[in-house]
Amino acid sequence: MSDWAIAAGGVRKAFGEAVVLDGIDLTVAERTVFALLGPNGAGKTTIVRILSTLIPADAGELRVAGRDVGADPDGVRAAIGVTGQFSAVDDLLTGRENVRLIADLKHFGREAARARVDELLGRFDLLEAADRPASTYSGGMRRRLDLAMTLVDSPPVIFLDEPTTGLDPRSRRTMWEAIRGLVAEGTTIFLTTQYLDEADHLADRIAVLDHGRIVAEGTPAELKRRVPGGHVELEFASATTLRAAADLLEAATADEERLALRVPEDGGVASLRRLLATLEEGGVEVEHISIHRPDLDDVFFAVTGGATEEALASR
Ligand SMILES: Nc1ncnc2c1ncn2[C@@H]1O[C@H](COP(=O)(O)OP(=O)(O)O)[C@@H](O)[C@H]1O
Ligand SMILES: [Mg+2]
Numbered sequence: 054m055s056d057w058a059i060a061a062g063g064v065r066k067a068f069g070e071a072v073v074l075d076g077i078d079l080t081v082a083e084r085t086v087f088a089l090l091g092p093n094g095a096g097k098t099t100i101v102r103i104l105s106t107l108i109p110a111d112a113g114e115l116r117v118a119g120r121d122v123g124a125d126p127d128g129v130r131a132a133i134g135v136t137g138q139f140s141a142v143d144d145l146l147t148g149r150e151n152v153r154l155i156a157d158l159k160h161f162g163r164e165a166a167r168a169r170v171d172e173l174l175g176r177f178d179l180l181e182a183a184d185r186p187a188s189t190y191s192g193g194m195r196r197r198l199d200l201a202m203t204l205v206d207s208p209p210v211i212f213l214d215e216p217t218t219g220l221d222p223r224s225r226r227t228m229w230e231a232i233r234g235l236v237a238e239g240t241t242i243f244l245t246t247q248y249l250d251e252a253d254h255l256a257d258r259i260a261v262l263d264h265g266r267i268v269a270e271g272t273p274a275e276l277k278r279r280v281p282g283g284h285v286e287l288e289f290a291s292a293t294t295l296r297a298a299a300d301l302l303e304a305a306t307a308d309e310e311r312l313a314l315r316v317p318e319d320g321g322v323a324s325l326r327r328l329l330a331t332l333e334e335g336g337v338e339v340e341h342i343s344i345h346r347p348d349l350d351d352v353f354f355a356v357t358g359g360a361t362e363e364a365l366a367s368r
Contacts, residue, residue: 058083058210058241059104064113066099073099075265086242088256092349095262097245101214105135118210134203134211140195141202144188148179148198151187155205173201177231193224200231213244217251229254249349261356269356280347280355285318288341301335
């Protein structure tokens with residue numbers, strides 16, 4: 054297992070009666086991004102905590118950065134950085150003081166610490182806000198500060214537990230760029246996420262976690278091939294127009310009750326134009342159009358035949 058940055062076999066963990074991880078096998082090649090994709094409660098944080106030595110597994114073999122997690126937890130700790138779902142940022146300190154604290158804990162010399170802190174603050178676009186208390190930071194700034202703190206001593210393996218959950222789209226993009234930058238430098242990243250598009254953008258390989266088991270694993274392309282593509286939903290003012298449109302679009306499925314038509318469609322501009330042109334030429338008026346991209350629920354439906362519990366609850 055020594056060529057892998059991370060290798061886990063037969064990992065089990067129960068809290069009391071509740072089996073949270075039920076035999077997990079996974080490997081992550083060096084200098085790649087691995088995304089563990091799963092809904093709330095799937096066991097993502099639990100596996101991150103086990104791999105990063107915070108809690109022990111009940112069973113299984115675990116190696117991180119060439120060290121055995123059980124036998125050499127200190128060695129593992131020295132080789133990893135962890136950014137948790139809940140931030141390690143101290144609100145009372147400024148951004149600069151937060152990063153400096155870590156540099157001091159890692160025994161950087163005075164000058165080296167100052168240079169490293171400035172470099173990291175600059176890299177994550179935090180120089181301007183560096184001397185404000187972290188309590189005044191936005192969610193996206195806090196996540197970036199947290200990541201800067203994780204990177205002080207350039208660990209070769211980094212765990213990012215839901216780094217963008219709760220962030221607005223712009224902050225997500227900034228975080229994605231920061232993560233891509235790390236990969237380009239040769240860091241190995243173990244990422245957890247609830248978003249298919251995030252895993253798709255960032256990961257070399259994706260594993261889908263469901264009820265403590267990995268139910269699918271592969272490259273983003275392999276995974277998406279198993280998931281039905283996106284679709285466009287068209288809504289109409291009357292049953293007559295709905296039927297006229299359905300006659301024009303062979304691949305569509307009609308929902309008579311909602312006066313809606315679902316058309317398999319990748320959402321690309323060219324094909325949307327063709328779709329609308331077909332309807333216009335046929336003299337059919339569309340009231341409303343919406344584009345649906347495949348998401349976690351579609352993945353779950355494809356690989357487990359069932360919806361996520363959240364999707365079920367919201368139905
Ligand atoms: N310390 C703990 N004690 C008891 N149950 C726990 C503990 N930590 C996690 N769990 C349970 O394990 C399951 C998986 O949790 P978690 O790993 O946090 O999932 P995720 O990060 O995918 O949302 C959940 O049902 C959670 O309630
Ligand atoms: Mg979690």
